[in-house]
Amino acid sequence: MVDPEVLERIVTRRAELDEVEEQLAKQLDQVRAERDELAVAERVLQRMTEQIADARATAAPETAQVGGRKVLLVPHRGECPDESALPGDYRRILSIVRAVGGPVQVRAVGEELGLEVEVRGKLEPLRAKLVKLADRGWLHKRPDGKFTARL
Known part of the structure; x- marks a missing residue:
């Protein structure tokens, strides 16, 4: 019993x-439902990150109006340490200066770009771009007029 x-x-x-x-x-x-939601959120975030990166890579450089003309904006290095923010010709100039590995004259950069270096007027726009890159912190302008890449 x-x-x-x-x-x-x-x-x-x-x-x-x-x-x-x-x-x-x-x-x-x-818990399972929340984990599933987090997995979806991670996939969405990854997709959005990739789309933003693609958009930045293909985006045209910013321009501004100065004196009625459009000019390209070159960002300060501190604001945007990523070189992709620079217009294409500025990125090319920067890569040439880096490839030299030491102080480089405007003339040498012009030769590498295929400019007529014998004609002084052809180098002045290039010099202005190099100075702009130096002013924005991408390059260093030495007292002797040569340029070096910043690390």
């Missing part, structure tokens, strides 16, 4: 455990 008091305790405890199991199952479902 089973004691009715023991049987009642067993039934009560089983009911308590069933209730705890139900609560844990609900919590597990909530």
Whole structure:
């Protein structure tokens, strides 16, 4: 014979455990749903990051109006340390100066670009670009007029 008091305790405890199991199952479902939402959010964030990077890479350089003419904006190095923010010809000039590895004259950069270095007027626009890169922190202009790349 089973004691009715023991049987009642067993039934009560089983009911308590069933209730705890139900609560844990609900919590597990909530955790799984939140994990699924986080996985979706990660995929969306990754896709958006890639799209933004692609847009920045293909975006045209910013221009501004100065004296009724459009001019390219060259950002300061501190504002945007990524060279992709520079217009294409400025990136090319920067890569030439870096490739030399030491002080370089405007004439040498012009030769590398295929300019007519014998004609002084052809080098002045290039000199202005080199000075602009130096003023914005991308290059260093030495007292002797040569330029070096900043590290």
